[in-house]
Every structure is written in C-alpha cells, then in structure tokens.
Amino acid sequence: MGADGPILVVSPNWLGDVLMALPAVQAAAAAARAAGRRLDVLTRPAFVPIWRMALGGDSETIPSAKTDPVLPLARQLRARGYAEAIVIPHSFRTARAPFLARIPRRIGLPGHLFRDWMLTDIRRPSVSPSPTRDRPTHQAWEILDLFRIAPPDGKIPAPRLAVPEAARAAILSRIADAPRPWIALVPGAARGPAKQWPTDHWQTLLRSIHRETPGTALLLGTLGEAPLCAEVASTAPDHPSRIRDLSGKTTLEEMAAALSLSDAACCNDSGGMHLAAAVGTPLIAFFGITDPDTTGPLGSAPIRILQHSSRRTRDIPRKSPEAEAALRAITPQEALSSLLPLLPSNPKETP
Numbered sequence: 001m002g003a004d005g006p007i008l009v010v011s012p013n014w015l016g017d018v019l020m021a022l023p024a025v026q027a028a029a030a031a032a033r034a035a036g037r038r039l040d041v042l043t044r045p046a047f048v049p050i051w052r053m054a055l056g057g058d059s060e061t062i063p064s065a066k067t068d069p070v071l072p073l074a075r076q077l078r079a080r081g082y083a084e085a086i087v088i089p090h091s092f093r094t095a096r097a098p099f100l101a102r103i104p105r106r107i108g109l110p111g112h113l114f115r116d117w118m119l120t121d122i123r124r125p126s127v128s129p130s131p132t133r134d135r136p137t138h139q140a141w142e143i144l145d146l147f148r149i150a151p152p153d154g155k156i157p158a159p160r161l162a163v164p165e166a167a168r169a170a171i172l173s174r175i176a177d178a179p180r181p182w183i184a185l186v187p188g189a190a191r192g193p194a195k196q197w198p199t200d201h202w203q204t205l206l207r208s209i210h211r212e213t214p215g216t217a218l219l220l221g222t223l224g225e226a227p228l229c230a231e232v233a234s235t236a237p238d239h240p241s242r243i244r245d246l247s248g249k250t251t252l253e254e255m256a257a258a259l260s261l262s263d264a265a266c267c268n269d270s271g272g273m274h275l276a277a278a279v280g281t282p283l284i285a286f287f288g289i290t291d292p293d294t295t296g297p298l299g300s301a302p303i304r305i306l307q308h309s310s311r312r313t314r315d316i317p318r319k320s321p322e323a324e325a326a327l328r329a330i331t332p333q334e335a336l337s338s339l340l341p342l343l344p345s346n347p348k349e350t351p
Contacts (some may be wrong), residue, residue, distance in 0.1 A: 005083025007032055008103065010094050011043035011051065013066075014190070015271030017139075018047050019278050020298060021088055022054050022159035024143040027151075028086075029055050040080070042097070049252045053161040066093070074100035087119065088143060095119060109146055123148070137294050158300040159278040163260050167253035171261060175244050178216035181263035181343050183209055184281070185217050186272035187232050188225030188247075192318035195269045197286040197327050199228065203235035204332035205266065205339075206243075212336065213343065216242045218262060220255055220272060223248035264342040266335060273297050282342040286330055288323035289313055304338045306330045 009025055012018050025041070032039040038059065041051045045063040052061060064073050074097045077085075084105035085098035092115040098106045099118035107121040116122055125142040140156045151157055175182065187202045189195040206217055217236075219229040226248035233245050246258060255272075259265055260279040267273035269287050276283045277299030284304045285297060291312035292305045309326040316323055 004037065006038040006040060006081065008077065008080075008082040008085040008098065009039060009041045010085060010087040010089065010098065011041050011047060012088050013044060013091075013094070015047065015050070016274040016295065017088075018043075018050055019159055019271070019274035020138075020140045020295065021143050022161075022278065023140050023157040023298065024147045024149055026054060026160060027144075027149045027157060028147045029059060031149075033058055040082075042077070046252070049256075050161070053163060053253065053256065054159070056162065064097070070096050070100060073097045077101035077103065086147065088146065091115065107146070109142060137291075138298075139295050140298060156298055158280075159298055161256060161278050163257045163279060164253050167251065167257040168261065170254050171246075171250070171257045174246065175216070175218065175258075175261070178218075178244055179214050179242060181213060181215040182261060183213070183215055183217050183339070183343070184220055184259055184262040184265035184267075184276065185229075185232065186220050186265065186267040186270065186276070188221040188228055188272070189268040189270040190222075191270070191316075194288060194316050194318055194320040194323040195290065195327075197268055197330065198324075199231055201328070201330070201332050201335070202232045205335050206232060206236050208332060208336045209339075210236055210239045210242055212340065215263070215343070216244060218258055219243065219245040219247050220250070220258055221247035263344055264339060266339060269295075277301070277303060284335060284338045284342070286327060286335070288326040289316055289320065290323075302342060304342070306334060306338060 012021055029039045040060040042062045042064055043051055045065055048061045048063050078101040082103045085103045087095050087108035090111035095115050095118040106119045108119045110122055123146050125145040209217055219233055221229050229245050229247035233243050256279050259276045259281050262281050265276040265281045265283040267276055267285050269290050273285045274297050277297035280301045282302045287307040289309045289311050291314055294314050297303055308329040
C-alpha cells in the first residue's frame with residue numbers, strides 16, 4: 001500500500017467471494033488505521049451489511065449497483081481523494097470507476113487484457129506453495145498476495161463479523177421458545193443444481209434430526225429460496241414446533257445472527273456456508289466437484305467437508321450432471337453422522 005492518503009477497496013461481487021476476501025481486507029484495514037489512513041469499500045448494495053459488520057465504523061461503504069452509471073460514481077470517488085484503489089475482482093467493469101476517477105495507484109490481479117490496461121500495478125499471486133502456508137491454493141491466499149499481506153504464522157486469518165445486537169434480538173424474538181439445540185439448514189445455492197444437495201436428501205436429514213435430537217431446525221435462505229425451504233420443511237409435519245422457516249424473512253444481518261445463534265449448521269457450497277463459517281458456527285458442508293482446498297469455508301469453529309469426487313475444480317457450470325451425481329452420493333446418514341458430534345452435549349441456554 002502507498003505511504004499516505006485514503007485507500008479504496010473494490011469488493012467482489014458474490015457473497016462467498018466477499019467473505020473469502022475478509023482476511024486480507026481486515027488485515028489491510030488494521031494496517032491502515034495504524035498508519036492513520038482510512039480504508040473504504042466500494043461494494044454492491046446487497047453486501048454493505050457484510051462490510052459494516054467486518055470493518056465497523058472506521059471505514060465507509062460506498063454502494064454501487066451493476067446498473068449504476070459509471071461517470072457519476074467516478075466523480076464521487078475522485079472527490080474523496082483516494083491515493084490508491086485495490087480492485088479485487090477480475091472484471092472489466094470493476095476497474096472502470098477507479099480508472100475514470102484518476103486514482104493515482106490502481107492495483108489488481110491479472111485479468112483480461114482490456115481490463116488490465118486500466119491498472120497501474122498488476123500483482124500476480126504466489127505460484128510456489130510454501131511449507132508455512134496452511135492451504136497454499138486457497139482463493140484467500142490470492143487476495144492476501146494482492147494486498148501483500150503475509151500472516152506471521154503462515155495461516156489464513158479467520159474472518160470476523162460483529163453481528164449487530166438488534167439483529168440478534170430480532171431473531172431471538174422468533175426462535176427463543178424453540179427447543180435446543182438449534183440447527184441451521186441452508187438448502188439453497190445461488191449457483192444452482194451443481195452446488196445443491198438434493199432436496200429429498202435435505203428432507204431425510206430433517207426427519208433424522210427430529211428423530212435423533214430434541215432440537216429445532218432453522219431453515220435459512222433468500223426470498224428466492226423460500227419455496228425450496230418450504231418444500232424441505234413440508235416433510236416433517238409431525239414436528240411443526242421444531243421447525244422455524246426463516247427463509248426470505250431476514251435481512252443479511254439477521255441471517256448472520258441466526259447462524260451465529262445456531263449450535264451447528266448444514267450448508268451447500270454457497271454464500272450461506274461462508275457466512276456460517278465467518279460467524280463461528282460449527283458446520284458441515286456439501287461439495288460436489290468444487291475444490292474445497294481452493295474455495296472452502298474459512299472460520300475458527302469446526303468445519304467438516306463432505307465430498308465424493310476424485311475430480312475437483314474451481315469453476316463449474318450451473319448445471320453439471322457430474323457435480324449433481326457427486327452431491328447425491330453424499331447420503332443423509334453420512335450427513336447426520338457428521339452433524340451429531342458437532343452438537344453440544346448440553347445445548348447452550350437461550351441468550
């Protein structure tokens with residue numbers, strides 16, 4: 001980073017990518033504060049709450065939707081006097097505003113030729129695995145390299161989110177009377193079927209949770225995932241008091257609160273999985289052919305990856321018969337066997 005002046009960070013555009021960027025950005029923000037500098041984040045409006053929970057009041061979040069005109073945004077950024085911009089995404093669009101704002105230093109990872117010419121400093125991630133790195137291929141290392149941050153212990157720092165008390169109170173008002181333990185189920189995935197454990201497996205797991213534990217399932221997801229959550233919930237009509245379907249009924253802060261209050265979580269390879277890990281909830285995660293060593297969840301609590309595939313790749317299409325078959329091979333019994341040891345022997349009392 002430069003010697004003086006405020007810093008602009010251009011955020012990733014997917015929830016999971018935002019959360020995998022937190023270790024680097026939080027370390028950079030701490031270094032900026034120590035140097036008497038300010039670090040702000042340019043982000044999609046949907047992710048403003050994440051950055052506020054991650055960085056607190058020392059940083060400003062500047063919302064910008066994909067459809068917003070770029071010239072007014074560039075004028076706004078220029079008026080703020082940024083000394084440098086660190087562009088995390090690889091896309092052409094995300095490099096335009098810092099370029100048009102004439103921010104003196106514009107730093108990013110290698111991308112498309114027609115994007116790279118708008119940067120003044122292209123930083124290539126380390127290609128040599130280090131014996132001191134815990135997971136040398138993980139996407140978080142690319143971003144740490146982009147910010148030129150080398151954790152002294154050679155491990156990716158766990159992301160940290162400060163969940164607002166108001167969000168916790170809002171969730172508690174809806175679940176405080178539910179039997180413990182609270183087990184979050186996040187059956188959706190923005191990427192679609194290639195990252196989504198089959199619905200009938202979720203249904204079987206829910207029935208098994210009610211059979212094997214005294215607890216309550218908290219179904220979480222976006223408004224678009226609410227029909228899927230309702231379908232999963234419909235399979236256990238004998239235990240309506242032990243199901244709380246919150247899908248489509250929470251803000252992002254409230255979803256983070258629900259996950260933080262849960263004793264454990266079950267998630268697809270999705271933004272919800274990364275959010276559960278970031279708030280410190282023990283979880284099991286279902287992976288098809290995506291490589292968990294590259295984009296797996298980061299957190300301080302126990303994380304168990306379930307996967308049955310010899311092929312692992314970073315990028316997969318929204319529909320992949322191979323990925324769907326690998327996900328179906330993960331049985332509900334296997335999921336239950338991995339989940340039960342994560343649950344506390346004496347569930348914590350309602351806060």
